[in-house]
Amino acid sequence: MAEQAEPGEKKSRSLRPLGRLTPYVARYRGLVAGKRVAIIAARSGDYTPGSGNTRPDFQQPFLEAWLRFIGIADIATVAVQPTVASLEKVAAASEAAREQAIAIARAF
Numbered sequence: 001m002a003e004q005a006e007p008g009e010k011k012s013r014s015l016r017p018l019g020r021l022t023p024y025v026a027r028y029r030g031l032v033a034g035k036r037v038a039i040i041a042a043r044s045g046d047y048t049p050g051s052g053n054t055r056p057d058f059q060q061p062f063l064e065a066w067l068r069f070i071g072i073a074d075i076a077t078v079a080v081q082p083t084v085a086s087l088e089k090v091a092a093a094s095e096a097a098r099e100q101a102i103a104i105a106r107a108f
Helices: 016-026 059-069 087-107
Strands: 036-042 074-080
Touching: 036 059, 036 087, 059 074, 074 087
Parallel strands: 036 074
Antiparallel strands: none
């Protein structure tokens, strides 16, 4: 019968079983190596430095980390931001992103 922990008492667990994974983790290579990716991300807020937005950007770092995990290291990112603002600001952001996307497409 398994031991029950007393209320308020933490039960410690051993990390020893994870040691068996070490040889595999050390040799891991992404299977999609040598490919290029362009991420086009639309954001309602403006996450550029100096924009005054204090919330962190989770979208771009997550996507780039996932792509690197599967083996893609050549990543180009275009962020259309902000998409919820005055019409002039949204139009300027869209045009800047369009020009950036065209430049990236020419390099592919």
